[in-house]
Amino acid sequence: MNTTSKYIVSVYPAMAEERERWNERYSGVDFDVPDDPIPELERRLSTLPDGKALDIATGTGRNALFLAANGYDVDAIDVSDVAIETARERAAERGVDVNWHRADLADVDLAAGEYDVITVGFFAALEHLPAIKEALAPDGVLVYEHHLRSSDPVEVGPSSERYRYRSNDLLRACLDLTILAYEERRRPVAGGTAAVATLVARNSSGGTQSYPKLILSDSSQ
Numbered sequence: 001m002n003t004t005s006k007y008i009v010s011v012y013p014a015m016a017e018e019r020e021r022w023n024e025r026y027s028g029v030d031f032d033v034p035d036d037p038i039p040e041l042e043r044r045l046s047t048l049p050d051g052k053a054l055d056i057a058t059g060t061g062r063n064a065l066f067l068a069a070n071g072y073d074v075d076a077i078d079v080s081d082v083a084i085e086t087a088r089e090r091a092a093e094r095g096v097d098v099n100w101h102r103a104d105l106a107d108v109d110l111a112a113g114e115y116d117v118i119t120v121g122f123f124a125a126l127e128h129l130p131a132i133k134e135a136l137a138p139d140g141v142l143v144y145e146h147h148l149r150s151s152d153p154v155e156v157g158p159s160s161e162r163y164r165y166r167s168n169d170l171l172r173a174c175l176d177l178t179i180l181a182y183e184e185r186r187r188p189v190a191g192g193t194a195a196v197a198t199l200v201a202r203n204s205s206g207g208t209q210s211y212p213k214l215i216l217s218d219s220s221q
């Protein structure tokens, strides 16, 4: 555990239920957990600032492991013991170090200005976004992908609309950052197709800024 972030773990019943629910899912045979990081994270890696990273709701650690393998000092948080245990095993197999924290995000005090990169994959955290954004270092980048409500049939994502974002929810919540990319689309994920919002945003401000040079692999742009 790093010494500058403060992690407080409590035992509220709601947290115990959340943990139990996710532990059951991770223990079930049908829960398909991908190995690869969020595609946007992989694609943007060369444009991201080096340093310290945080993966929120890390699951079995796909983003955290990717960041650690690419030289970041990584903290990763998840409420599920089963997920964190699997993530630890994956890290050991790959020979990478990550500071794993089994905790409910609601019970974690994130240190302000601490992280150069923060990733959130498929975890509804709008109410936590003020603290998440505050935890970004100056010029730190948030990479966030989550399920959307969709009128098209999609195969993957929360069954309850409650846990899906509406169009522009994520964008609106991050307008105090510099939006480097925001897209809403359907894309293939483990287990089928999902409707997702993907956001990349930097903790910077000002009318004139420096922008990353992003070479798209499928074109000469």
Ligand SMILES: C[S@@+](CC[C@H](N)C(=O)[O-])C[C@H]1O[C@@H](n2cnc3c(N)ncnc32)[C@H](O)[C@@H]1O
Binding pocket: 018, 022, 033, 034, 056, 057, 058, 059, 060, 061, 062, 077, 078, 079, 080, 083, 103, 104, 105, 106, 120, 121, 122, 123
């Ligand atoms: C759909 S999974 C996504 C996992 C991972 N980010 C990925 O993309 O593979 C959602 C994760 O959120 C975690 N989670 C749910 N509620 C949480 C909470 N309150 N605090 C921390 N993690 C939580 C679950 O344990 C689960 O691992």
